[in-house]
Amino acid sequence: MKKILFLIFSLLFVLSFSNDFLEFFEETNLKKLKVSENPNSKTLGGFLLYWHNIDDDYTVYAGTNEDIIAFLKYDDNELSLINKLRYFEEIETNSIYEYGLELYFLDSYWSRTRDVHVVDRIFELRNIINNYYGKDLPRTELAVSNILWKSNIYGDKELAYEIMREQFEKYPNNSIIINTFSEMSFELKKTEYVEELYANYNLKDDYNENTLLYFIYAFLEKEQPEKARGISKNLLNRSTNNFNKAKVYELLGDYSDNLEEKSEYYRLSLKNRYSNGEVLGKLGLTLYEMDQDIYAEQARAFLNASVAYGYSNDEINEVLSKLRWRVILNNFLIFMLPLIIITAIGIYLIVKWERWKRDDDLGRHILDNN
Structure with a gap:
């Protein structure tokens, strides 16, 4: 434990050579921090890229330190790092470095877990750091807006x-x-x-x-x-992301004024992501609008698929209802009506024959009696 604390202290000692820690809060891109001319920023950029397993080459300002590299590999848990950082916050008279790193790891931890127990501390650190520099800073405001944007409780x-x-x-x-x-x-x-x-x-x-x-x-x-x-x-x-490609084609289809072009964009979107019920519905409605006779079957198929994938709205339900009644009517005209007509003709002929037979028998009976 003492060795680990010493290693953290070594890192913070390197950072404490300069009061210029502001860039860490203003430049939130770690790769840009790593190539900064500011040694503190360069150290932190490399440190955090290595911690995220993005960069295999971590060189601490003032030289490579194998012990610190080993420590970083050992400690990949945000809360473990935070607990050690708080030790230094207690013994340092100016803990802006520790506060900054604590905020960073708490933000990372909350983004991964949505743990409500760390939210108050994130807001507290945001206020401490902003007050220290006398202005709202990108890194602190990103951490807070992340919670406000994604949290179901604090949203x-x-x-x-x-x-x-x-x-x-x-x-x-x-x-x-x-x-x-x-x-x-x-x-x-x-x-x-x-x-x-x-x-x-x-x-x-x-x-x-x-x-x-x-x-x-x-x-x-x-x-x-x-x-x-x-x-x-x-x-x-x-x-290489089919989801994003599908979204591009969907947007182009949404804003196209040409129905054929619109339908083609929706088809391209579905080729990249067929399970999108909303786009299936849009394609079905577009085809129905293009020609209710020619594309009736295709429109009904896509609209039914849209509902099957969990997407529906009033327009889809209305068009589907019309198309289903149309299928019922077509089936009636194609299959049922001919059967009814044939049956009716058959019944008519049977009745006609029965009448003829009855009249014939009656005539014969009259002749026989005379």
């Missing part, structure tokens, strides 16, 4: 969105802020910041498909289809 999506909006206005080049704010904007169907977000987005270095999906949606919504198609082409060429 407040509008507040989370506002926090990220303010952070984007202050730190427009922060890639994590851009991605987070874009994803929130996508879910809340907000498009007012898309031009600024897209202008600050670095497609080469910060490629994020959820962000690109938001850009596609937002530019389609703002009636800029050419820009949306350009982004779509980029994502479709690079992505």
Whole structure:
């Protein structure tokens, strides 16, 4: 235990050479931290990338330390690290380094477990760190907005969105802020910041498909289809994620004014993800709108599949009801009506024959009696 505490202290001692720890809270991209000219940032970037098993080459500022590497491999549990960090918070007069790392690991732990017992501490650390620097910082605000956005207990999506909006206005080049704010904007169907977000987005270095999906949606919504198609082409060429490819085609279909083009986009979406009940429903309705006679069977098949995959709405139910009655009527006309007619003719002929036979017998009887 003493050895482990000593190793943590060694890391924190390296960080304490400079009061400039601010970059850790402002630059939330660990890979950018690792190549920073600030030795503290460089150390932390390498430390955390190694801890996440993203980077195999961890070199501590002032030299490689095999003991610290061994310690990092040994301690992969956030709460274990936090408990050790709190020991140093108690003995340090200025614990901003420890507070920063504790916030980082608590944020990681909450994201993984949704443990409500650490939420108050995350909010407390956010206030401590922001007060220390006299401003709201990306790393602290991301941790809090993460809870507000995802928690069923503490959730407040509008507040989370506002926090990220303010952070984007202050730190427009922060890639994590851009991605987070874009994803929130996508879910809340907000498009007012898309031009600024897209202008600050670095497609080469910060490629994020959820962000690109938001850009596609937002530019389609703002009636800029050419820009949306350009982004779509980029994502479709690079992505190996069929779910995201399906979403691209779905969005293009949603905003197409041509029914044939719309149906083709929905078919392409389903080729990448057939189990999407909503797209099955959209394709069925589109085919029904294109031609109720020619595509009746296809429309009914896709709409039934949509319901089978758990998606339905009033329009789908209404069209399905019409199509089902149409099938019943067609079956009646094709199968039942001919049978009824043949049966009726048969009955008529039998009755006619019976009458003829009766009249014939009556005539014979009269002749015989005369």
